[in-house]
Amino acid sequence: xxxxxxxxxxxxxxxxxxxxxxxxxxxxxxxxxxxxxxxxxxx
Amino acid sequence: xxxxxxxxxxxxxxxxxxxxxxxxxxxxxxxxxxxxxxxxxxxxxxxxxxxxxxxxxxxxxxxxxxxxxxxxxxxxxxxxxxxxxxxxxxxxxxxxxxxxxxxxxxxxxxxxxxxxxxxxxxxxxxxxxxxxxxxxxxxxxxxxxxxxxxxxxxxxxxxxxxxxxxxxxxxxxxxxxxxxxxxxxxxxxxxxxxxxxxxxxxxxxxxxxxxxxxxxxxxxxxxxxxxxxxxxxxxxxxxxxxxxxxxxxxxxxxxxxxxxxxxxxxxxxxxxxxxxxxxxxxxxxxxxxxxxxxxxxxxxxxxxxxxxxxxxxxxxxxxxxxxxxxxxxxxxxxxxxxxxxxxxxxxxxxxxxxxxxxxxxxxxxxxxxxxxxxxxxxxxxxxxxxxxxxxx
Numbered sequence: 481x482x483x484x485x486x487x488x489x490x491x492x493x494x495x496x497x498x499x500x501x502x503x504x505x506x507x508x509x510x511x512x513x514x515x516x517x518x519x520x521x522x523x
Numbered sequence: 524x525x526x527x528x529x530x531x532x533x534x535x536x537x538x539x540x541x542x543x544x545x546x547x548x549x550x551x552x553x554x555x556x557x558x559x560x561x562x563x564x565x566x567x568x569x570x571x572x573x574x575x576x577x578x579x580x581x582x583x584x585x586x587x588x589x590x591x592x593x594x595x596x597x598x599x600x601x602x603x604x605x606x607x608x609x610x611x612x613x614x615x616x617x618x619x620x621x622x623x624x625x626x627x628x629x630x631x632x633x634x635x636x637x638x639x640x641x642x643x644x645x646x647x648x649x650x651x652x653x654x655x656x657x658x659x660x661x662x663x664x665x666x667x668x669x670x671x672x673x674x675x676x677x678x679x680x681x682x683x684x685x686x687x688x689x690x691x692x693x694x695x696x697x698x699x700x701x702x703x704x705x706x707x708x709x710x711x712x713x714x715x716x717x718x719x720x721x722x723x724x725x726x727x728x729x730x731x732x733x734x735x736x737x738x739x740x741x742x743x744x745x746x747x748x749x750x751x752x753x754x755x756x757x758x759x760x761x762x763x764x765x766x767x768x769x770x771x772x773x774x775x776x777x778x779x780x781x782x783x784x785x786x787x788x789x790x791x792x793x794x795x796x797x798x799x800x801x802x803x804x805x806x807x808x809x810x811x812x813x814x815x816x817x818x819x820x821x822x823x824x825x826x827x828x829x830x831x832x833x834x835x836x837x838x839x840x841x842x843x844x845x846x847x848x849x850x851x852x853x854x855x856x857x858x859x860x861x862x863x864x865x866x867x868x869x870x871x872x873x874x875x876x877x878x879x880x881x882x883x884x885x886x887x888x889x890x891x892x893x894x895x896x897x898x899x900x901x902x903x904x905x906x907x908x909x910x911x912x913x914x915x
Contacts, residue, residue, distance in 0.1 A: 486664040488653065491671050501672045502679065515678045518601065519608070523652045523719065 529697040532590045540848045542881040548913030549884045551591035557891035565619035577687035587906045591699040597685040607674035609658040621893035630655040631722045707767030712741035713785040717773040759802035767804040775810025798826040808832045852885040858897035863904040885909045
């Protein structure tokens with residue numbers, strides 16, 4: 481997952497710190513973590 | 524509602540699955556997307572408002588009393604989230620409520636990729652397959668990140684909806700889940716190939732054209748699953764509840780010999796010791812499987828709780844009713860096409876046959892998936908009767 485000079489894990493780390501899609505940092509962290517786990521489970 | 528109610532429901536389940544007559548035969552249901560349609564709405568109508576979606580979903584529980592939920596309640600797949608990431612295997616059905624798995628749209632591995640899977644399963648799964656499933660992560664970073672943000676916004680609605688549904692079902696209404704967080708789960712190695720890596724058609728063709736390759740891939744998948752299994756049999760000593768779980772997917776397409784090789788041998792070898800210690804498993808059957816049901820006599824008596832699908836429960840009872848608990852009691856086609864009285868008569872016949880001596884919990888034979896899967900008045904009548912008739 482490192483082609484295009486990024487990894488999926490890096491994108492999710494960025495998502496956790498990005499308040500442009502969710503203001504509440506706790507919710508942001510919880511949703512980002514749950515989403516990542518959900519995507520991994522589906523493969 | 525008090526914990527006494529919850530404890531009573533659990534005790535009835537424990538009694539029933541241990542072949543003791545419970546004070547009340549536990550009444551359960553497997554429901555997925557059908558509840559959204561209970562009062563004439565659709566999932567599409569409510570999916571963008573988690574509070575309204577959960578309220579809509581839960582409405583049927585005001586009219587239908589349940590002791591337990593079989594498997595998972597709520598929305599099973601975050602369809603819009605997946606679509607933002609280019610994963611289009613799941614779509615909202617034409618009834619605007621059910622969720623369909625469209626295998627024809629799925630991106631599976633090619634047969635010539637088996638060596639890559641066998642050589643490094645983790646890398647193949649989390650790198651190669653991940654990008655096949657979510658092609659947006661093969662795009663430049665700015666494109667992938669923009670899509671991921673949109674996916675996260677959609678996922679929040681899905682997550683909140685399911686959180687509200689589960690909180691109400693398990694914490695407020697004190698309905699019991701058959702499965703716990705530490706429940707054992709078994710899915711055969713071949714099901715991973717069938718469901719995730721190759722898809723139904725390719726996997727079954729592979730069994731004929733390259734059986735040794737399939738066996739080798741199954742070996743690798745099985746070894747990984749065993750490494751991931753942290754619990755020990757002694758952790759389950761004397762713990763017959765909550766249940767472990769296994770689900771048939773490929774099994775009804777396999778010959779009896781293939782069933783033995785690709786499903787039952789691993790189930791018995793890996794989980795038999797847990798069952799010897801006291802663990803019990805819920806089997807969600809799919810299709811017809813009376814021709815292999817006798818295999819379960821190789822496991823400890825009482826170790827299995829079986830949800831039937833298309834098989835006749837009265838035939839299944841003759842074949843295995845003294846050895847496994849049957850989770851049965853009403854057929855979905857009767858709930859859809861029958862009259863209220865026909866449904867009640869069938870439920871009564873099931874209780875009269877299966878309930879004496881325990882080893883019976885009430886459950887329909889197919890999950891309620893779509894808006895028109897069943898006639899609501901039949902469901903209400905059948906469950907009302909089951910809840911009353913099953914009391915001592």
